[in-house]
Amino acid sequence: MERGMTLSVRGLRVLRGEREVLRGVDVDVAPGEICALMGASGAGKTTVLRAVAALQPFDGGSITVDEVVLRPGPLPVQSQLGALRRHVGMVFQAHALFEHLSALDNVTLAPIHVLRWDRGRAESVAHELLESLGVGARASAFPRQLSGGEAQRVAIARALAPNPSLLLMDEPTAALDPARRGALGEKLRELAREGRALLVSTHDVDFARACADRVITLADGAIVPA
Amino acid sequence: MKITVPIRISVAVLLTLSHRTVAQSAGRPPLRWGGDAEGGAPFVEADPADPSKVRGFDVEIARMIAHGLGREPQFVQVQWSSIEQSLERGDFDVGMSGLEDRPELRARHSVSIPYFEFREVLAVRTADSARYRTLSDLRGKRVGTLGATTAYQILLGARDSLGLIPISYDDDVHPYADLVAGRVDAVLLDNIIADRSHRRLPGFVVQPAPVATGHYVAVFPLANGAERDSADAILRARMRDGSLEKVFRAWNVWDDEQAKYLQRATAAAPEQGATTNPGSTAGSSAATYLPALLRAAGITLLLSCLSMLLAVSVGVCIAAGRVYGAPFVRALLTVYVEAVRGTPVLLQLFVIYYGLSGVVRLPAFAAAVLGLGLNYAAYESEIYRSALEAIARPQLEAARTLGLSEFQILRLVRGPQALRLALAPMTNDFVALLKDSSLVSVITVVELTKQTAIYATNIGSWVVPGLLCALAYLALSLPLSHFARRLERRWSAA
Numbered sequence A: 001m002e003r004g005m006t007l008s009v010r011g012l013r014v015l016r017g018e019r020e021v022l023r024g025v026d027v028d029v030a031p032g033e034i035c036a037l038m039g040a041s042g043a044g045k046t047t048v049l050r051a052v053a054a055l056q057p058f059d060g061g062s063i064t065v066d067e068v069v070l071r072p073g074p075l076p077v078q079s080q081l082g083a084l085r086r087h088v089g090m091v092f093q094a095h096a097l098f099e100h101l102s103a104l105d106n107v108t109l110a111p112i113h114v115l116r117w118d119r120g121r122a123e124s125v126a127h128e129l130l131e132s133l134g135v136g137a138r139a140s141a142f143p144r145q146l147s148g149g150e151a152q153r154v155a156i157a158r159a160l161a162p163n164p165s166l167l168l169m170d171e172p173t174a175a176l177d178p179a180r181r182g183a184l185g186e187k188l189r190e191l192a193r194e195g196r197a198l199l200v201s202t203h204d205v206d207f208a209r210a211c212a213d214r215v216i217t218l219a220d221g222a223i224v225p226a
Numbered sequence B: 001m002k003i004t005v006p007i008r009i010s011v012a013v014l015l016t017l018s019h020r021t022v023a024q025s026a027g028r029p030p031l032r033w034g035g036d037a038e039g040g041a042p043f044v045e046a047d048p049a050d051p052s053k054v055r056g057f058d059v060e061i062a063r064m065i066a067h068g069l070g071r072e073p074q075f076v077q078v079q080w081s082s083i084e085q086s087l088e089r090g091d092f093d094v095g096m097s098g099l100e101d102r103p104e105l106r107a108r109h110s111v112s113i114p115y116f117e118f119r120e121v122l123a124v125r126t127a128d129s130a131r132y133r134t135l136s137d138l139r140g141k142r143v144g145t146l147g148a149t150t151a152y153q154i155l156l157g158a159r160d161s162l163g164l165i166p167i168s169y170d171d172d173v174h175p176y177a178d179l180v181a182g183r184v185d186a187v188l189l190d191n192i193i194a195d196r197s198h199r200r201l202p203g204f205v206v207q208p209a210p211v212a213t214g215h216y217v218a219v220f221p222l223a224n225g226a227e228r229d230s231a232d233a234i235l236r237a238r239m240r241d242g243s244l245e246k247v248f249r250a251w252n253v254w255d256d257e258q259a260k261y262l263q264r265a266t267a268a269a270p271e272q273g274a275t276t277n278p279g280s281t282a283g284s285s286a287a288t289y290l291p292a293l294l295r296a297a298g299i300t301l302l303l304s305c306l307s308m309l310l311a312v313s314v315g316v317c318i319a320a321g322r323v324y325g326a327p328f329v330r331a332l333l334t335v336y337v338e339a340v341r342g343t344p345v346l347l348q349l350f351v352i353y354y355g356l357s358g359v360v361r362l363p364a365f366a367a368a369v370l371g372l373g374l375n376y377a378a379y380e381s382e383i384y385r386s387a388l389e390a391i392a393r394p395q396l397e398a399a400r401t402l403g404l405s406e407f408q409i410l411r412l413v414r415g416p417q418a419l420r421l422a423l424a425p426m427t428n429d430f431v432a433l434l435k436d437s438s439l440v441s442v443i444t445v446v447e448l449t450k451q452t453a454i455y456a457t458n459i460g461s462w463v464v465p466g467l468l469c470a471l472a473y474l475a476l477s478l479p480l481s482h483f484a485r486r487l488e489r490r491w492s493a494a
Helices: A045-054 A081-086 A101-111 A119-132 A148-160 A178-193 A205-211 B008-018 B020-025 B057-068 B079-089 B101-107 B150-162 B173-181 B189-199 B223-242 B243-250 B254-269 B282-324 B329-343 B345-355 B364-389 B392-399 B406-443 B447-459 B461-491
Strands: A005-018 A017-031 A033-036 A058-063 A068-070 A086-092 A166-170 A197-202 A214-219 B032-036 B045-047 B050-055 B073-077 B092-099 B115-125 B140-146 B165-169 B186-190 B205-208 B214-220
Touching: A005 A045, A017 A033, A017 A045, A017 A058, A017 A197, A033 A045, A033 A178, A045 A058, A045 A197, A045 B186, A058 A101, A068 A081, A068 B214, A086 A148, A086 B392, A101 A119, A101 A148, A101 B045, A119 A148, A148 B447, A178 A197, A178 A205, A214 B214, B020 B050, B032 B079, B057 B073, B057 B092, B057 B101, B057 B214, B057 B223, B057 B243, B079 B092, B079 B101, B079 B115, B079 B214, B115 B150, B115 B173, B115 B189, B115 B254, B140 B150, B140 B173, B150 B165, B150 B186, B150 B214, B165 B173, B173 B186, B173 B205, B186 B189, B189 B205, B205 B243, B214 B223, B223 B243, B223 B254, B243 B254, B282 B329, B282 B364, B282 B406, B282 B447, B329 B364, B345 B364, B345 B406, B364 B406, B392 B406, B406 B447, B406 B461, B447 B461
Parallel strands: A033 A197, A033 A214, A086 A166, A166 A197, B032 B073, B032 B092, B140 B165, B140 B186
Antiparallel strands: A005 A017, A005 A058, A058 A068, B045 B050, B092 B214, B115 B186, B115 B205, B115 B214
16 A cells, blocks of 8 residues: 555456456545546446445455455455444445435434444534535435435435545436536535545546546546556 | 034035935935034044944934934034024024033024933042032132033133133133143033043043033024924934933943933923023123123233234344344244244144143143244244345445444344335234234133124124124224324325
8 A cells, every 4th residue: 555545446356257347446545635436337436436345345456445454355244344434434326325314313323323422422513514515404304305416415424424534425426416516526625625535436527527636537447547 | 512623624524525415315305414523422423434424322313303304314514613503594404413402592593302411510630639529619710611601601600609710612622631731720511521531531530519410402493493393202202212212322321310311301391401581682782791802802902912022023033034144044944934834823823732731831821922923923024024125235335334233234224114114014914913813712712702702602693792893803903003004104204
C-alpha cells in the first residue's frame, strides 16, 4: 500500500464462472480525494466497490483499507470484518434504506447498535447529518415516503453516521436531476475536505469531471489507460 | 357402549358395503340398522373370521327384530355419537349399539322397550380399592368416562354436589388406560365395558356396588312409532321364549340381575325405562348450557393462545436454523418440518398424550398445547423462512456494511421486515388453530366444540348449540383478524 493512502487495490481479479469480470484492477484513493470509477454498464465498476466493501469475494490481488487487508478467497464471516466495517461506508445505487425504519432510525441504527452510542448522542449526530444534507425535515419519514433524491441523501447520512474514512458510492446520480447532481457534487467535495476518501462509481461523465479529483475508466474489467 | 380408538374409516366402509347383499335377496326392503362396529364385542364388532361381517348381541337382536318384521337386517356403520342424528336424517331405520335409555332420547325418538339392564360401576386402581368405594369418596378427584353418556351426566351432577372433576373421553378404552397410568382416579362406565376392560388391562378393580342402573334400547325415528311398537312386541316375545337369554349367555353378559330384569320386563306392563322431559327444549336449555359454553370458549382461547405462542417461538427458531444453520442442522429441521406436516395432528396428539405416557405423563391441557404448538410450529416455520428469504439482498448487504452482526441483522432488519410479510398468513394460521383446537377433545380436554357436541347430544339438536358455538368462534377470531388488518394498514402506510 502506498504511504498515505486510505484505499489501495492491487491486481484485483474476479471470476464469474469462466468469465473474468475484473482483470487486474489497481485503484488508490488518498484521504481527501474523490476518485471516480467510470465505464459502461458491465465494465466492473460495481464489482470493484463490492469487493472493497467485502460483499464480493475475489480471486486474485489484494485490497487494503487503512490497515485492514482483504485476501482472495471466500468472504470472511461478518464477525471478522469489524475493523473494515469501521473504516468503510457504502451508499447503494437503489439506496437500500431499511423500509421499516424512519429516516432518523436508519441513520442511528449503526451508531446505537454497533458503536454503542446512547440514543441521545446518536440522534443528535443523525439530525446534524440529515440537516447538512438538506433532509432534516424528513427525519420522521419512512423510505417509501421519500423522493429519490431525499432517499439518496438519507442513505449518505446513514453511511456517514459511523464516520468512515472511506466512502463508497455506487451510481449516486442515477436518480437525480441536474440540479440535485450539482448539489450532491458539492456535498461530496465537502466530505473530501473533511479528510475522507471517496470512491464513486458513475457513468455520468459531467458529474465525474465536475467533482472527482481523479477518474479511472474501466472497460471489460480492466483499466483503460488515460 | 361406545367407541374405541380411531380405526374407524376402513371398518366402516367395509361393513357398510358388504352387508347390503344379504338383505337384497328378500322380497321386502331390508331393515337398515345403524350401529358402531368400533364399539367392539359384546355389542357390535367385525367378525374376526370374516371382517366384512359383524357380530355381537346387538347384531343378533337386530336380526331378531328384522326377522320378526319379515325383513332381512342390513348393517349401516355409523359413529356411535352420531347414531341419533343419522337416524333422524334417514340414514337407517333403527339405531342400536348399546344406546342408553334416557329422557332426552325418548323426547326425540320412538324408543323401544329396554332389552338389557346394565349397571354404572366405578373402577379404581387396585391400591385405591378400599379408599374409593363410591362417588362420595372421590371429592376433588378426577373421574373419567365417555362423553355424552348417562355416566357423564351422573358425573356432571356429582361435580356440583360432591366436588369431583369429570373427565370426558371420546372412547371407552383410554379412560381405563389413564386410570392405571394415574391420570384419573376412577372411571364410571357401565359394567359391560368395565368387565371387558378389566379382562384386557390389569391394575384396577371394579367396585361391586353400582352407582346407578340403566338400560339399552333400540331407537326408531319419532314418526315411526308403529314400527317401534312392532319391535317391542318382538322383543317381549323373545324375552318370553328365552331367545334373548340365549343371546346374552352366548356373549357372556348374562347374570342374575339380568334374569331378574327380564322377569320384571315380561311380567309387568311395557316398561318405560325413562320418562320424557318435554320442558327441555333447545331454546330453554341455552341459558342452562351457556356458562359451560363460555367456560369452554375460555379454554379454547387460552389453549389457542398458548399453542400459537409456542408455535411462533419454535417456528422462528426452526426458520432461523433453516436459513442460517449448518447443512446438518438444516437437514434435521427439514426432516422435522416434513414429518410434522406429513402426519395428522390427531396422531401427534395421541402419541404425545398416550404414546409417551410411559416416559412423561403430561396433563391433558399441557399435552394439547404441546401437540398443537409443535404441529403449528412446522407450518409457521415455513411462513417465516419464506418471509426471511423474501427480504431483498441489498437490505442485508446494507446492514452488513454498517457493521451489524448477523444476529443483529436478523433482529433489527431482516426479522421485522419478514414479520410484515408473515403477518397475514400468521393470522390465517391462528384462526385455523382456533378451530383445530377442537381436536384436543380426543385427549380429554373439553373445549368449545366438545362442549357444544355434549350440549347438542343432550338436547338432541344442533341448531341452537351450533349457532352459539359459531358465534363464540367468530367472537374469538374476528377481533384478531381486525387487529391484524389494522396493523397491516399501519405498516403499509409507513
